[in-house]
Every structure is written in C-alpha cells, then in structure tokens.
Amino acid sequence: MRILMITDSYPHNEKPYLTTFHHEHAKVLSRIGDVKVLTLIRGKRFGFRRYRWEGIEVEAFEMPYKAGAGFIFLPLAVVLHFLLMVKNSITFKPEVNILQMSLPHGIAYIPLGVFKIPRFILEHSTNVQKTYFKRLMVKLILKVIPTIYVVSSYHKSVLEKSIGIKIAGIIPNPIRDFAYLCKETSASSKIRRNRIAFVGSLIERKRPDLFIKAAKFLPNTEFILIGAGDISQFMPLPPNVKYL
Numbered sequence: 387m388r389i390l391m392i393t394d395s396y397p398h399n400e401k402p403y404l405t406t407f408h409h410e411h412a413k414v415l416s417r418i419g420d421v422k423v424l425t426l427i428r429g430k431r432f433g434f435r436r437y438r439w440e441g442i443e444v445e446a447f448e449m450p451y452k453a454g455a456g457f458i459f460l461p462l463a464v465v466l467h468f469l470l471m472v473k474n475s476i477t478f479k480p481e482v483n484i485l486q487m488s489l490p491h492g493i494a495y496i497p498l499g500v501f502k503i504p505r506f507i508l509e510h511s512t513n514v515q516k517t518y519f520k521r522l523m524v525k526l527i528l529k530v531i532p533t534i535y536v537v538s539s540y541h542k543s544v545l546e547k548s549i550g551i552k553i554a555g556i557i558p559n560p561i562r563d564f565a566y567l568c569k570e571t572s573a574s575s576k577i578r579r580n581r582i583a584f585v586g587s588l589i590e591r592k593r594p595d596l597f598i599k600a601a602k603f604l605p606n607t608e609f610i611l612i613g614a615g616d617i618s619q620f621m622p623l624p625p626n627v628k629y630l
Contacts, residue, residue: 387419390480392471392491394463396425396446397439407559408486411508412442414560415484422478424470424491426463445470460490467494475501485531487511489520492527499530506533508557512541515548524549540591561585580607588615595620601627 391412395403408423415421423444427435428451435446447466451459471494474480483505485492492507507527514520528534528551535557536542542553584597594611601609601624609627611617617629 387482388478388480389415389419389421389482389484390474390478391415391421391423391484391486392467392495393423393425393486394467394489394491395428396423396444398427398435398437398444398446400427400429405510407510409439409442410560411484411486413440416442419481422474422480424467424474426466428459445474463490464494467491468497471495471498475503484508487514488524488527488534489514492531493523496527496530505531506535506554507531508535508537509541509545510537510559512544515545521549524551580604581610582607583610583612585612588613588617588620598623598627 391408393405393408395405395408397403397406397409408425412421412423421442423439423442425444425446427433427446427448429448430450431448432450433448435444435448437444437446447470449459449462449466467490471491475498480503483495483503485495485505485507487510488507489511495505514524533554534551535555536545536553537557537559539556542556545551546553582597582600584594586592586594588594588611592613594613594615597609597611598620601607605624605626607626609624611623611627611629617623623629
C-alpha cells in the first residue's frame with residue numbers, strides 16, 4: 387500500500403520541530419505500507435528538498451517565513467502544499483492520503499478531491515476552533531475530506547461542540563519504541579526497576595499533577611516525566627520522579 391502523509395511541519399536537520407509526533411505516525415504506518423511524507427520547511431529562502439528521516443522518504447518545499455505575517459505566508463503555504471500534492475498524486479500514485487492536521491494543507495487539498503483517493507484527516511490542534519475563519523475553513527475542507535479523527539477524547543469533545551462537526555474516532559499519538567526506558571539506571575544494578583512514562587505538555591488538562599501524585603504511592607516505581615512546560619509548579623518532585 388502506498389500511503390501519502392501530508393503535514394505542515396516535519397523534523398529536518400536545521401530545526402527538528404516539536405511536532406515530531408508526525409514522524410512517529412509515519413514510522414508506525416511504514417509497518418503496513420510504503421510511506422511518503424510531504425511537508426514545508428520554514429526558513430529564510432525558497433527551495434525544494436528531498437531527504438530521509440530515519441528511513442522515511444520526505445519531500446519538502448522551503449519557504450521564507452516571519453511570525454505574525456500569516457496574511458502573506460498562509461496563501462504561500464497553501465500554494466506550495468498544493469504543488470507538492472499534485473506532483474505526488476501523479477508520480478507517487480498514493481492509495482490513501484492522510485492529512486496530519488487540517489490547516490493549512492487541507493485548504494490546498496480541496497481541488498484534489500477530483501482524484502477520489504481514500505483520505506482522512508487526523509487533527510492534532512484545538513486551534514482550528516479559535517477563530518471564525520478557521521472554523522469556516524475546516525467545514526469547507528470536510529466537504530472534500532469528510533472523515534476526521536482526533537488524538538484524544540478531550541479534543542473530540544472540544545471540536546464537536548465548537549465547530550459542530552462529527553468526529554469519526556480517536557487515534558492517539560503513537561510511540562514506536564521506548565525500549566531505552568527499560569535500560570538499567572546503573573551499570574552495577576542487578577534489579578530492573580519498574581518504569582512509567584508520561585509524555586506530553588505540562589498543562590492542566592493533561593494532568594501531570596496526577597502522574598506525580600501517583601509516584602508518591604509507588605515509591606519502588608520510577609516515573610519518567612517528559613514534556614515542555616513549567617516544571618517549577620510541581621516542585622519539589624518525589625525522589626522517584628525524573629524530569630527530562
């Protein structure tokens with residue numbers, strides 16, 4: 387199966403973005419088919435790039451970018467996404483298209499509805515419901531790509547209520563391989579400790595506080611806390627909690 391995965395950001399050498407979960411999805415999909423990723427690289431110049439990131443084939447347009455000037459760069463991003471999609475619809479001939487997030491590349495996909503290739507959106511962001519323009523764009527996109535999944539039950543509830551759309555289901559962000567969490571903490575250690583990992587932003591709705599509280603009840607288990615945010619609000623951490 388040929389799977390075309392379309393994203394708005396993807397890891398690359400100059401700046402591996404925090405949206406590396408897109409790469410995790412691609413690696414998992416590569417177990418069932420031939421995966422190719424289309425994306426944009428925002429930098430200081432125009433260009434075109436082909437590269438591999440941990441075995442995944444990637445095609446990307448490079449474009450200049452400045453934060454806060456979306457009225458200029460959004461149309462440019464849509465045009466570049468469209469060109470990548472048209473090219474690969476003809477050359478790669480995907481059997482399924484997966485859009486990781488609906489904006490902005492969902493706008494570029496609208497004319498490609500004529501290809502009738504099976505497709506769906508996996509929406510990661512709650513930002514799509516924050517303005518009238520974004521809500522309108524999502525509704526237009528869903529006329530061409532009627533199937534949309536989200537990554538959490540919280541996300542499903544927010545989007546169904548705020549935009550009035552039907553979410554097909556939940557596909558959580560995968561983690562391919564956390565074998566390194568099972569390595570010994572000490573070369574001299576003969577007993578492998580139990581480990582539990584939390585991976586996510588340190589924000590209220592993800593409840594890292596409950597993860598930390600649980601550690602107090604399981605002193606013989608090591609808790610690994612991974613994610614961006616203000617860790618100081620949870621200090622002092624129990625001795626069996628390690629923050630990365």
